[in-house]
Amino acid sequence: MRVTIKDVAREAGVSVSTVSYALNKKGEPVKESHKRVIEAAERLGYVPDATARSLVNSRTNSIGVVICTQKKDGEYNPYEVELIASFSAELARRGNWMCLYLDNGKDDAILEKLIIDAKVDGIVWTGGGIPDKVRRVINVRNLPCIVVLSKVAGDMEIANVQISSAQGIREAIGHLVSLGHRDILDVSSIPGNSRERAFKSSLEEFGIHEVRQMFCHFDENLAYDEMKKLIESEEKLPTAVFAENDNMAIGVMRAVKDAGLRVPQDISVIGYDDIQAARRTDPPLTTIRQDLEEVARLACDYLIECRDSKEQIAPISKDVATRLILRKSTGPARE
Amino acid sequence: MRVTIKDVAREAGVSVSTVSYALNKKGEPVKESHKRVIEAAERLGYVPDATARSLVNSRTNSIGVVICTQKKDGEYNPYEVELIASFSAELARRGNWMCLYLDNGKDDAILEKLIIDAKVDGIVWTGGGIPDKVRRVINVRNLPCIVVLSKVAGDMEIANVQISSAQGIREAIGHLVSLGHRDILDVSSIPGNSRERAFKSSLEEFGIHEVRQMFCHFDENLAYDEMKKLIESEEKLPTAVFAENDNMAIGVMRAVKDAGLRVPQDISVIGYDDIQAARRTDPPLTTIRQDLEEVARLACDYLIECRDSKEQIAPISKDVATRLILRKSTGPARE
DNA sequence: ATGAAAGCGCTAACAG
DNA sequence: CTGTTAGCGCTTTCAT
Numbered sequence: 001m002r003v004t005i006k007d008v009a010r011e012a013g014v015s016v017s018t019v020s021y022a023l024n025k026k027g028e029p030v031k032e033s034h035k036r037v038i039e040a041a042e043r044l045g046y047v048p049d050a051t052a053r054s055l056v057n058s059r060t061n062s063i064g065v066v067i068c069t070q071k072k073d074g075e076y077n078p079y080e081v082e083l084i085a086s087f088s089a090e091l092a093r094r095g096n097w098m099c100l101y102l103d104n105g106k107d108d109a110i111l112e113k114l115i116i117d118a119k120v121d122g123i124v125w126t127g128g129g130i131p132d133k134v135r136r137v138i139n140v141r142n143l144p145c146i147v148v149l150s151k152v153a154g155d156m157e158i159a160n161v162q163i164s165s166a167q168g169i170r171e172a173i174g175h176l177v178s179l180g181h182r183d184i185l186d187v188s189s190i191p192g193n194s195r196e197r198a199f200k201s202s203l204e205e206f207g208i209h210e211v212r213q214m215f216c217h218f219d220e221n222l223a224y225d226e227m228k229k230l231i232e233s234e235e236k237l238p239t240a241v242f243a244e245n246d247n248m249a250i251g252v253m254r255a256v257k258d259a260g261l262r263v264p265q266d267i268s269v270i271g272y273d274d275i276q277a278a279r280r281t282d283p284p285l286t287t288i289r290q291d292l293e294e295v296a297r298l299a300c301d302y303l304i305e306c307r308d309s310k311e312q313i314a315p316i317s318k319d320v321a322t323r324l325i326l327r328k329s330t331g332p333a334r335e
Numbered sequence: 336m337r338v339t340i341k342d343v344a345r346e347a348g349v350s351v352s353t354v355s356y357a358l359n360k361k362g363e364p365v366k367e368s369h370k371r372v373i374e375a376a377e378r379l380g381y382v383p384d385a386t387a388r389s390l391v392n393s394r395t396n397s398i399g400v401v402i403c404t405q406k407k408d409g410e411y412n413p414y415e416v417e418l419i420a421s422f423s424a425e426l427a428r429r430g431n432w433m434c435l436y437l438d439n440g441k442d443d444a445i446l447e448k449l450i451i452d453a454k455v456d457g458i459v460w461t462g463g464g465i466p467d468k469v470r471r472v473i474n475v476r477n478l479p480c481i482v483v484l485s486k487v488a489g490d491m492e493i494a495n496v497q498i499s500s501a502q503g504i505r506e507a508i509g510h511l512v513s514l515g516h517r518d519i520l521d522v523s524s525i526p527g528n529s530r531e532r533a534f535k536s537s538l539e540e541f542g543i544h545e546v547r548q549m550f551c552h553f554d555e556n557l558a559y560d561e562m563k564k565l566i567e568s569e570e571k572l573p574t575a576v577f578a579e580n581d582n583m584a585i586g587v588m589r590a591v592k593d594a595g596l597r598v599p600q601d602i603s604v605i606g607y608d609d610i611q612a613a614r615r616t617d618p619p620l621t622t623i624r625q626d627l628e629e630v631a632r633l634a635c636d637y638l639i640e641c642r643d644s645k646e647q648i649a650p651i652s653k654d655v656a657t658r659l660i661l662r663k664s665t666g667p668a669r670e
Numbered sequence: 671a672t673g674a675a676a677g678c679g680c681t682a683a684c685a686g
Numbered sequence: 687c688t689g690t691t692a693g694c695g696c697t698t699t700c701a702t
Contacts, residue, residue, distance in 0.1 A: 002476075002679090003475070004678095004680085005679065005680065005681095006679085014689085015688065015689045015690075016679090016680080016681095016689090016690095017681080017688070017689060017690080017691090018687080018688055018689075020680070020681060020682085021687080021688080033687085033688085034687095047451055047472060047476060048679085048680075049390075049678085049679050049680070050451075050453065051386060051389045051390045051393075051454050051680090052390055052680040052681090052694090053679080053681075054386045054389075054454065054680095054694095055384075055386045055387055055390050055678090055679080055680075055681095055694045055695070055696090056679085056681045056693080056694050057681075058386075058694075060386065060454065061452055062454070064432070076416050076417075076420065076611075081411050081415060081416040081419070082411075084416070084419065084435070084437070085411065085437050088435060088436055088437040089437070089439075092436055092445050092446075092449060095445070095448055095449070095452070097399070097434040097435075097449060097452070098434065098436070099397065099432040099433065099434050099435075100419070100423060100433050100434075101427055101432070102419070102420050104424075110427050110428070110430070111427075113430055114427060114430070114432060116382055116383075116385075117385050117396055117430065117432070118385065118432065119385045119386050119389065119395065119397070119454060136380075137382060140338070140380040140382055141382060220615075277612065280555075337695090339694095339695060339696085340695065340696065340697095341695085349672075349673085350672065350673045350674075351674095351695090351696080351697095352674080352697080352698075353672055353673075355696070355698085356671080356672080356697095356698095359697085368671085368672085369671095383695085384694085384695050384696070386695080386696095387678090387694070387696040388697080389678095389696095390694085390695080390696075390697095391677085391678055391695085391696050391697045391698080392696090392697075393678075
């Protein structure tokens with residue numbers, strides 16, 4: 001049978017409260033009795049029951065992380081594993097377990113049951129909207145909740161941490177401009193998204209008013225095809241390409257190279273996301289990296305403060321900066 | 336304040352035990368009082384406290400998953416996210432949370448604390464050895480534990496699920512042989528590993544006694560260099576290459592193409608792992624896929640049976656078959 | 671079927 | 687510093 005605090009108390013010849021006291025106050029065990037307690041616990045192989053502790057403390061030292069995601073072409077989004085790793089490390093560092101659920105959006109019922117059953121001190125939500133039923137449980141429980149990297153519109157009731165793509169894109173364009181580029185093509189996903197808006201306003205800021213764009217729906221092959229078409233059209237080629245994600249940047253580079261042109265001597269290419277493949281392209285891709293460790297840190301800060309503070313903590317809204325990762329796919333503009 | 340079972344009892348005008356009874360027995364609420372209970376619970380927004388339940392049931396409906404991993408060149412192993420997704424889905428399907436910890440092997444203390452604090456019904460362990468301190472906690476707690484995809488030697492005290500690479504490799508070689516290949520190069524990681532052994536015994540089985548090998552430490556660039564060297568050496572080239580992982584297969588394909596040769600017309604290439612990039616090579620890579628969903632299913636079956644059964648369940652040891660994924664990088668042997 | 675009551679293992683307030 | 691005791695919220699006998 002399980003060794004409980006009572007067994008330790010008996011073994012050490014003290015009361016349970018003394019055992020609890022001795023084991024929790026990590027102060028020097030000057031007292032002879034404390035030493036006895038610690039020895040007894042050791043001898044018996046006593047391991048405190050986390051559930052009982054949770055019941056009395058009303059905290060579980062674990063945080064739920066829900067990632068709404070869907071395989072595309074049988075693949076997960078490349079940075080999701082990075083996100084998972086960031087949260088795992090950040091939570092573990094603080095002695096918390098990460099309860100992870102990868103939600104494919106197909107079965108809200110499972111998710112709802114999970115959240116209801118959740119013995120978690122807070123929830124991190126990313127990648128999609130929060131279903132109403134879940135939201136209700138969160139409210140009833142007064143469960144701290146934070147949304148990170150949301151693609152959906154902000155929600156003032158719930159804290160969130162965003163990546164400020166605008167700043168990173170501005171930095172990227174600045175990098176290109178400083179290399180002499182004025183004719184920069186935007187390989188965009190769809191019209192009107194935030195990255196596209198940031199691209200346009202960055203150009204304005206640097207005094208460039210002509211905007212060239214292609215829309216490729218985040219699709220590598222489409223970007224390849226469109227870029228190939230552009231090259232074959234014998235239109236004047238841009239000196240640089242900014243792609244709104246790395247996959248499209250990779251497609252563009254492939255098209256450029258297949259046409260016998262060189263990156264970056266003939267055309268500079270810059271991506272966004274810093275996916276794994278970005279390090280392996282030839283030349284390695286200059287790109288914009290989201291600092292997911294920072295996202296995890298801020299989110300955990302908030303959630304843990306909510307848990308530990310006696311007062312109600314107001315929702316926060318923070319931006320995390322991106323970093324420009326300079327590799328070899330960008331260089332001076334050709335003459 | 337939190338709504339408890341007492342509040343519901345008061346609201347419904349019954350005792351707490353009746354509430355518990357009515358809410359847990361999902362039988363038809365024929366009884367008028369049961370209906371009252373359910374309505375009262377609904378009205379008050381009652382959500383049972385999972386921790387209190389756990390204390391009584393001594394089960395938490397959550398399973399710890401520890402993945403020992405290390406970034407290589409800043410990247411995670413590509414199939415780890417697949418493994419995580421498989422366990423997440425499998426556990427959620429059964430109403431369990433996955434408590435995930437990505438262990439970088441740098442800090443056993445965190446891990447030990449985590450396991451001690453674990454309110455989990457069982458542990459899945461993968462990718463590395465179990466530290467003694469952790470093992471001790473597992474034993475004391477009598478915590479069900481299963482090792483999956485272990486690279487280390489089996490451990491009879493602990494259940495495990497292995498991928499039977501031998502069968503998959505045999506299938507791959509059979510596929511090549513059926514296409515007329517007799518001269519097959521093994522691009523191996525290091526001498527003496529299980530994949531290499533499987534390769535050799537498969538060749539024997541098909542009556543091929545000559546073994547050609549290169550050792551490339553799972554490294555794509557090394558495989559590229561070695562393959563290039565081989566091609567330039569003007570030795571007779573193999574008609575097919577079996578690489579012990581996809582990364583090396585990709586390096587080999589690159590070398591072949593850079594030399595002006597074609598895959599698969601001049602050389603067939605087959606990989607192992609079915610990483611994401613394998614779908615995107617040109618031509619798409621034929622490879623061996625580990626069925627991680629099956630691994631997750633077996634592991635969860637075992638752990639949950641351990642938890643739910645009153646008797647002690649003996650450790651199991653199971654093999655999971657691999658699948659040969661036929662894409663376009665293999666074809667008939669050249670004349 | 672229902673209610674009273676005994677815990678599950680632990681912490682913390684209280685009194686000594 | 688130590689022991690006694692009252693819960694944390696729930697499930698589960700055991701009577702009724």
